Amino acid sequence: xxxxxxxxxxxxxxxxxxxxxxxxxxxxxxxxxxxxxxxxxxxxxxxxxxxxxxxxxxxxxxxxxxxxxxxxxxxxxxxxxxxxxxxxxxxxxxxxxxxxxxxxxxxxxxxxxxxxxxxxxxxxxxxxxxxxxxxxxxxxxxxxxxxxxxxxxxxxx
Amino acid sequence: xxxxxxxxxxxxxxxxxxxxxxxxxxxxxxxxxxxxxxxxxxxxxxxxxxxxxxxxxxxxxxxxxxxxxxxxxxxxxxxxxxxxxxxxxxxxxxxxxxxxxxxxxxxxxxxxxxxxxxxxxxxxxxxxxxxxxxxxxxxxxxxxxxxxxxxxxxxxxxxxxxxxxxxxxxxxxxxxxxxxxxxxxxxxxxxxxxxxxxxxxxxxxxxxxxxxxxxxxxxxxxxxxxxxxxxxxxxxxxxxxxxxxxxxxxxxxxxxxxxxxxxxxxxxxxxxxxxxxxxxxxxxxxxxxxxxxxxxxxxxxxxxxxxxxxxxxxxxxxxxxxxxxxxxxxxxxxxxxxxxxxxxxxxxxxxxxxxxxxxxxxxxxxxxxxxxxxxxxxxxxxxxxxxxxxxxxxxxxxxxxxxxxxxxxxxxxxx
Numbered sequence: 415x416x417x418x419x420x421x422x423x424x425x426x427x428x429x430x431x432x433x434x435x436x437x438x439x440x441x442x443x444x445x446x447x448x449x450x451x452x453x454x455x456x457x458x459x460x461x462x463x464x465x466x467x468x469x470x471x472x473x474x475x476x477x478x479x480x481x482x483x484x485x486x487x488x489x490x491x492x493x494x495x496x497x498x499x500x501x502x503x504x505x506x507x508x509x510x511x512x513x514x515x516x517x518x519x520x521x522x523x524x525x526x527x528x529x530x531x532x533x534x535x536x537x538x539x540x541x542x543x544x545x546x547x548x549x550x551x552x553x554x555x556x557x558x559x560x561x562x563x564x565x566x567x568x569x570x571x
Numbered sequence: 572x573x574x575x576x577x578x579x580x581x582x583x584x585x586x587x588x589x590x591x592x593x594x595x596x597x598x599x600x601x602x603x604x605x606x607x608x609x610x611x612x613x614x615x616x617x618x619x620x621x622x623x624x625x626x627x628x629x630x631x632x633x634x635x636x637x638x639x640x641x642x643x644x645x646x647x648x649x650x651x652x653x654x655x656x657x658x659x660x661x662x663x664x665x666x667x668x669x670x671x672x673x674x675x676x677x678x679x680x681x682x683x684x685x686x687x688x689x690x691x692x693x694x695x696x697x698x699x700x701x702x703x704x705x706x707x708x709x710x711x712x713x714x715x716x717x718x719x720x721x722x723x724x725x726x727x728x729x730x731x732x733x734x735x736x737x738x739x740x741x742x743x744x745x746x747x748x749x750x751x752x753x754x755x756x757x758x759x760x761x762x763x764x765x766x767x768x769x770x771x772x773x774x775x776x777x778x779x780x781x782x783x784x785x786x787x788x789x790x791x792x793x794x795x796x797x798x799x800x801x802x803x804x805x806x807x808x809x810x811x812x813x814x815x816x817x818x819x820x821x822x823x824x825x826x827x828x829x830x831x832x833x834x835x836x837x838x839x840x841x842x843x844x845x846x847x848x849x850x851x852x853x854x855x856x857x858x859x860x861x862x863x864x865x866x867x868x869x870x871x872x873x874x875x876x877x878x879x880x881x882x883x884x885x886x887x888x889x890x891x892x893x894x895x896x897x898x899x900x901x902x903x904x905x906x907x908x909x910x911x912x913x914x915x916x917x918x919x920x921x922x923x924x925x926x927x928x929x930x931x932x933x934x935x936x937x938x939x940x941x942x943x944x945x946x947x948x949x950x951x952x953x954x955x956x957x958x959x960x961x962x963x964x965x966x967x968x969x970x971x972x973x974x975x976x977x978x979x980x981x982x983x984x985x986x
Contacts, residue, residue, distance in 0.1 A: 433732055435646070435689070435772055441754030442737050446696070467754075480756040480913075482738035483696045499658045500857060500903050501815035501889055537740065537907055538658035538857075539697050542815035542887070543822045552699035 419462065423451050427466060437467050441477055445484050454485040482536070490525040490532035492570050494518075495549045498535045501542035506559070510546050511535065513560050517567060530570075574801055576789045576809050577782065578825040581669045587704055589711040592672040598717055600788035601679050605725045608791075613684040617787060619795035621807050626652055626743070626780030627856065627884045628960075629873045632787075636685050638767035639775045648771045649682050649690035650752065650778045654736055654743040656695055657856035658907060659887030662811040663781040665823050667694070667701045670785070671708035677784030679717065679729060680791050685777055688728050693748050696737040706733050740911035744959045745778040747913065758915045759959035782811055802828035806872040810883070814840045816890035817847055829875075832867040836890060847892040851976075855884025857904060858964035860971030880971070897976040898934060898983055904972065905930040908965035916957040922949045923965050938984040947973050 426447055431440045444466065448459050455463075455478045457471075464471040478484045494514060498507045515521060518531050525532040541547045544556025555566055585591045592598070604613055618633030639647060651674070655663040666674060678690050694702045709731045712718040720728050734752055736742050742751045746760035749771050770776025786808055790798045799807040806828040812835055815821045819841030826835065832854060836842065843849055849864040854871070860881040869879050876883045891900065909927040914920045926949050929942050950966040950973075957963070973980060 436753070438754040439752060439772075442751065443735060446735065446737060477754065477756055480739065481696070481736070484737050498903070499907060500853070500900065501659055501821075503899065503903050504816050504889075504891065504895060536697075537910060538656065538660075540655050540661045540664050540695065542659050542661055542813065542889070545815060545821070549697065552697075554700075 418452075418458075419448070420451060423447060431467070438469060441467055441469070441474065442481070442484075445474070445478060449485060454488045456486065491530050492550055493532045493534065495534045495536040495539075497537070497539045497541070497545070497547050497549075499538035499542075501538075502546040505545040507546040510548065510558055510563065513563055517563065574809075575825045576798075576801065577666060577670065577673065577785050578811060578823065581665065586669055587671050587708060589672055589708070589715055592670075593715075597672050598676055600791040601676055601717060602723065604680055604791050605683060605723055605727055610684045610686060613680060613791060616795050617684065617790055620786075620790045620798040621795075621805070622783060622786055622790060622798070623806065623873060624780055625782035625786075625810065625886070627657065627858075627882075629883065632681075632779055632783050635767065635779070636681065636777055638765065639685050639777060640768060641686060643775060645774045646689065647685060647687045647775045648777070649678065649685070649687045650745075650748060650771060650776060651678060651690065651692040651784060652743060652745065652748060652778055652780045653692050653694040653698075654748060655698075655781070655885075656740040656743045657858060657885040657887060659813060659815055659853065659856050659889040660885040661813045661815075662823050662886070664698060664701055665811070666781050666785050667698070668704055671705050672712065673785050673788060674705075674781055675708055675712050675718070675731065677787040678731060679722070680787045681777065681779065681784055682729050683727055687777065688730065690729065690731045691752060691771070692731065692733045693742070693752055694733060694735055695742075696735050699735075702733055702735055709733060739913075740907075741913040741959075741961060744961060747959065748778065749776065756913070758913050759961070761958055803870075803872055805874065810871065810886045812871070813885070813887040814890065815887070817844045817849075817892040817895075818842065818890045819844050826871075828872040829870045832862075832869055832871055832888070835871065835888060836867065840888075840890070843890070843892060847894065849890065850893045850895060851891040851897075851900075853887075853889040853891070853968070855882045856887040857889070857907065858882075858968055859884045860967050861975060863975055882967075897972060897979050898930075901969065901972050901980065902927075902930050902934055904968055908961075908969075912961065912965070916959075916962060918953045918956040919962040919965065922953040922962075925949055926969060933980075933983040936983070940985050942984050943973055943977060943980055 427444055430443050434440050460471045460474045464474045496511045522535055547556045622632045623629040739757045741747045742757040744759050747757040751757040766776040802808050809825045809827050811823050811825045824839045852862045873883050905927040909923040912919045912923045926946050950969045953962045953966040
C-alpha cells in the first residue's frame with residue numbers, strides 16, 4: 415500500500431467499506447475520498463482503489479470516467495463550475511461565464527498557470543431559484559453578477 | 572388556505588434539528604404506527620391515499636410497495652431517490668435541508684410497511700452541504716432511538732445510509748441508480764425484472780423519491796381521507812413546484828394538485844420579471860414538452876398535463892420570456908441530453924449527438940434547409956427505442972419545441 419495516502423484516509427475508507435453489504439458498492443464514495451486527498455484519480459489511484467476493493471483497475475477506470483465529479487486530471491485549487499442549463503442561461507449564465515473567462519484569462523476546461531483556478535461549465539446544479547448560479551469547489555453561489563464574482567474571487571486566497 | 576403537507580414549517584428556525592422537529596409534532600406518525608399498526612395497515616392507507624410518485628413518473632407508491640414479495644429469504648432494500656437532476660428542479664434540496672427528519676420519518680414508515688431494514692439515500696454529488704445535513708439528522712435520529720436497533724422498543728430495526736452520487740443525470744433513473752449504488756457505471760437495466768423483485772444486489776427493492784416519502788407521515792397520521800381532500804379526487808395531496816426563469820419570485824410553492832399553471836405563475840410566483848412578456852413554459856422539468864403562452868390556463872395534475880400533450884414530471888416550472896431565442900433554448904436542451912446520455916443505447920447516444928451537432932450548426936448561422944426536419948426525424952427515432960425513459964425524455968421536449976416554434980426556428984435555416 416502506497417505511503418502517499420494518510421492513515422486518516424485509510425481509516426475512513428475502512429469505515430466506509432464496512433457500511434455496505436458488498437465491498438464494491440463503496441467504490442464511488444471511496445473514489446471521492448481519495449480524490450479529496452490527492453486531487454484527482456490517476457492510474458496510481460485507480461490501482462490503489464482497485465486493491466482495496468478487490469477489483470481490477472480497469473473496472474475502477476470504467477466507473478471513474480463515467481461520473482463528471484470524478485476528475486481524471488488535476489484541477490486548480492479552486493474549481494469554478496458555472497451552470498449553463500436553461501434557467502441559468504435565461505438569467506445571464508453566458509455573461510457570467512464570459513466575465514469569468516475574462517477575469518481569469520482562461521477558457522472553459524482550462525487552469526490558470528499558477529494552478530489556482532480551473533473554469534468549467536456544469537449542467538443543472540438544482541439551484542434554479544438562485545439563477546444564475548455557480549459552484550466553487552463544493553460551495554454554491556447564487557444570483558451571481560459581475561460584482562458578486564469580484565467579491566467571490568477576492569475571497570479566494 | 573390549503574394545507575401544506577411538507578413545507579408548512581419550512582420557515583421555522585432550526586427545523587432540521589431533531590429537538591425542533593419533535594417540538595413541532597415530529598415522529599408522531601412513527602410513534603403511532605410502529606407499536607400499534609400492522610405493516611399491512613400502513614400499506615393499505617398509502618394505497619388508499621393514491622400517493623403518486625413525485626419524482627416524475629407518478630406511479631402510485633403504495634402499489635410499488637405492494638409488488639415487493641414478502642417471505643423471501645433475501646434482505647429487502649429501500650433506495651431513496653435524492654438524485655434530483657431534472658433541470659429546473661430543486662424541491663428535494665429544500666426538503667432535505669429544511670426538513671430532513673420528515674424524510675427520515677417517511678423512510679421509517681415505508682420500511683416498516685414493507686419489512687425493510689436497510690435504506691440508502693442516494694443523493695446527487697453536488698449536494699454536499701445537504702448530504703452533511705442528512706447525515707447529521709440520521710445520527711440524531713439514531714441517538715434518540717428512531718433509527719438503529721429496536722426502534723422505540725418495538726423490535727423493528729432500520730439502518731439508513733447516505734450515499735453520494737458523483738454527477739450523472741442518468742442516475743436519477745431508478746435502475747441506473749441501483750447500478751450506481753452497486754459501484755458501477757449508471758447504465759439503466761432492462762425491465763423486467765422490476766426492482767421490486769430483483770433490485771439492489773439482486774434483492775427486492777423499493778425506490779421512492781424524497782418528496783413522495785415525505786408525504787407518508789401525514790398520510791399515516793391523518794389518514795388517506797385527509798390527504799385526498801387536498802388536491803383532486805384522483806390525484807391526492809399537494810406538489811411542491813420549483814419555479815424558475817423569468818418570474819418575479821422564483822422558488823418553491825407547495826400547492827394542491829389541480830392548481831392552475833397560470834395561477835402559479837401570475838399569483839404565487841408574482842408574474843413576469845421586469846414587465847417582460849411570457850413566451851413559453853416548461854411545466855415539469857426540462858423533459859416535459861413545452862407549452863406556449865396561450866396554453867397555460869390548465870390545472871397542474873398528472874392527467875391534465877398528459878391531455879395537454881406534456882407532463883407534470885418533477886413539477887419544475889421554467890418560465891421563458893418573449894426576448895429569449897428559442898434556438899438558444901433548443902441548443903441548451905440538445906447539449907444537455909447529448910452530455911447526459913449514458914451511451915448504452917445507440918438511438919439515444921448517437922441521436923442526441925447528431926441533434927446537438929445540427930443545432931450547433933444552426934446557431935453558427937449555417938443551418939441547412941432540411942435541418943429542422945432532420946432533427947424531428949432523429950428525435951422521433953429515439954422515442955420508444957431505448958432501454959430507459961431518458962430517450963423519450965430527450966426526444967419529447969425537442970420535438971415539441973421544433974413543432975411549436977417552427978416558424979421562429981426556421982429563420983435560422985438556409986432558404
